[in-house]
Amino acid sequence: MLPRDIIDTTVLPPGERFGMWLDLVARTSVPLRIQSAHSDDFAARANFIALGPIQLAQYEYPSLDATRTPKLVRQSDPELYILALTTGGIGTSSQDGRRSEILAGEFTFYDGSRPHDVCHHATEPDRDQATSIVTMIPHAALPLPPQRMAALYGGRMSGSEGIGALLAQFLLQVTGHPEQYHAADASRLGAVGLDLATTMLGRHLVAEDAVPTEVRRRALLTQVQSYIHRHLGEATLGPQVVADAHHISVRSLHRLFEAEDVTVASYIRDLRLARCRRDLADPALRTQPVQTVAARWGFSDKAHFSRVFRAAYGTTPQEHRDSGSDLARIVNRQASTVNSLPAD
Helix, strand or coil, rough: CCCEEEEEECCCCCEEEEEEHHHHHHHHCCCCCCCCCCCCCCCEEEEEEEEECCCEEEEEEEEEEEHHHHHHHHHHCCCCCEEEEECCCCCEECCCCCCEEECEEEEEEHHHHHCEEEEEECCCCCCCCCCEEEEEEEEEHCCHHHHHHHCCCCCEEECCCCCHHHHHHHHHHHHCCCHHHHHHHHHHHHHHHHHHHHHHHHHHHHCCHCCCHHHHHHHHHHCCCCCCCCHHCCCCHHHHHHHHCCCCHHHHHHHHCCCCCHHHHHHHHHHHHHHHHHHHCCCHHHCCCCCHHHHHCCCHHHHHHHHHHHHCCCCCCHHHHHHHHHHHHHHHHHHHHHHHCCCC
């Protein structure tokens, strides 16, 4: 599982919780002057995940107002960019004379090395909690011209369309389900997150040329792969459909996959076969005909499906299902034997 640190202020008495939160923010992000109407009982939670070049922080806290003053900047400057996705509540972000209202599902961006103001308030009447996912990016890790970044400070960016939607989905998936990844995946996941963030910021700068070519390629590849995963069950899914959906030529799509040592068609086929193999081994789907399983994942021709499945796994789909059933019977029989043994 991805290594993570979970901080919960409710382990302390109410009077000590706000001080714990102030210390946590100062140590893990950028020191802020924070005010809250709930400072006498600040029930908050933070989940930190280190991903190679970046760090993610998933926050849940009472409504608050925070200021990064010039004095605090002089006292401590970790040289971080902050890219925050509001997931619950409503906020405002101000830096360098620009102020924006941030709604749930939107990003804001600012430089931790400059003074700024951030407010985040809950909107649900039955609970005064606001939530966000913050990506902390070292200045040196962001491959964009620093002198051009000021145009984005304190601004708002959509997390529901284009690269922004893909980045938001990535952040929600990783922070919500860290158990689905191995610790060895952290650096690669961090690189993917950084590529997506860089591309989104570059596009909002209206400076696609400012984003390194390889970063753009990897971000587009991630976007294409995500699209394929979402549409895998559609029988019409193929290189032309994928290319059209991303407004590129089929030739450009093939070039995109060259560095992956796989063609677009084989990438789609292998994903479909893996889904079929998984479902055929699932006892809960035992009553579904093999062809129903195949059709669910885009294989409309029974003979073609059987042929490519055998070529990939050395066995027919039915044989694979039967072998899974045999194994299940052996396991169940062994379990029954153990359960029937007399107690000592």
